[in-house]
Amino acid sequence: MNRRSFLKTTAATAVVAGAGSLPAFAADEPLKIGFIYVGPVGDMGWSYQHDQGRKAIEEAYGDKVQTSFIENVPEGPDAERALTQLALEGNKLIFATSFGFMDAVMNVAKKFPDVKFEHATGYKRADNVATYDAKFFQGRAIQGTIGGRMTKTNKIGYIASFPIPEVYQGINAAFLAAKKVNPDIEMKVVWAYTWFDPAKEADAAAALIADGVDVLLQHTDSTAPQAKAQEAGNVITFGQASDMSSFAPMPRVSSTIDNWAPYYVKRAGAMMDGSWASEATWGGIDTGMVEIGEISDAVPAEVKAEALQLKDDIGSGKVHPFTGPLNKQDGSAFLADGEMATDEQLHSMTFYVEGITAEAPK
Known part of the structure; x- marks a missing residue:
């Protein structure tokens, strides 16, 4: 366009x-x-x-x-x-x-x-x-934790922009964190192929909501997905890049702030x-370049505490969102037991991790 x-x-x-x-x-x-x-x-x-x-x-x-x-x-x-x-x-x-x-x-x-x-x-x-x-993926892990705890359908949706490492990092980090707290979680992905296009973003959100998603994450930049979730009435969202707090306490329950x-x-x-x-x-979180926006009262107190503890643990280096054992979607090995992904591995990430059933772009 x-x-x-x-x-x-x-x-x-x-x-x-x-x-x-x-x-x-x-x-x-x-x-x-x-x-x-x-x-x-x-x-x-x-x-x-x-x-x-x-x-x-x-x-x-x-x-x-x-x-x-x-x-x-x-x-x-x-x-x-x-x-x-x-x-x-x-x-x-x-x-x-x-x-x-x-x-x-x-x-x-x-x-x-x-x-x-x-x-x-x-x-x-x-x-x-x-x-x-x-390191936006650090914030996605916290969003995944909140989403995994709060979903009622066990379906989390992700509006992806372009198939580059940054976006794959976000999808995978959110899925792994959600899966850790909710083994029944399923990740749905729609590729919008845009950074900013409210109409496309709204369509992507509508498609995911129609597919049963009640937790919506985005790697695009407008507030259109929040507006679509607000229409649905039973979907929670997270601010992208900035707080997007005008949609708090529902549907936006927190955010990743750059x-x-x-x-x-x-x-x-x-x-x-x-x-x-x-x-x-x-x-990342440790340098203040990645911040976590206020977690709204729509999030149960124990889930909020869990998310904030994860933020502290990631910031201190105690927890890395990509820690083995971990395979790629095709079953091939990515990280051995206890191994943490290096920056080089993350910068070249162009695959889904094992457990995500969505089809990756060709």
């Missing part, structure tokens, strides 16, 4: 207390920082949360920075045009906030070696390209003090 791109430039106006302690930026002009978003900033999910991080940069550094963004950028050639536009406008640090922007980032970075690029959820790097990501603000503030500071370097960051 073709989408128009809108550019919005916001000069930071906040005055920061104790600004003398901020890193010095050699240039007389503010550091210009650009963002491209795959969806609208008002999606109340993924792009909204990244934009909260952009605003945090402004709060932290005031008139030392000037930020801008282009929203609704489709993954593909349009991303190159948007990134080039930001570079030509003098942005020296550019954040590309969706997996499908990866090749565009690499292509444009070659043309602008003096500009620093940061790509969210990607894996390709260069001297002027860094990557950053969050907290990009500290990372964005840190990387902007590194640009200003000259310490920026290409690196790969993958933060």
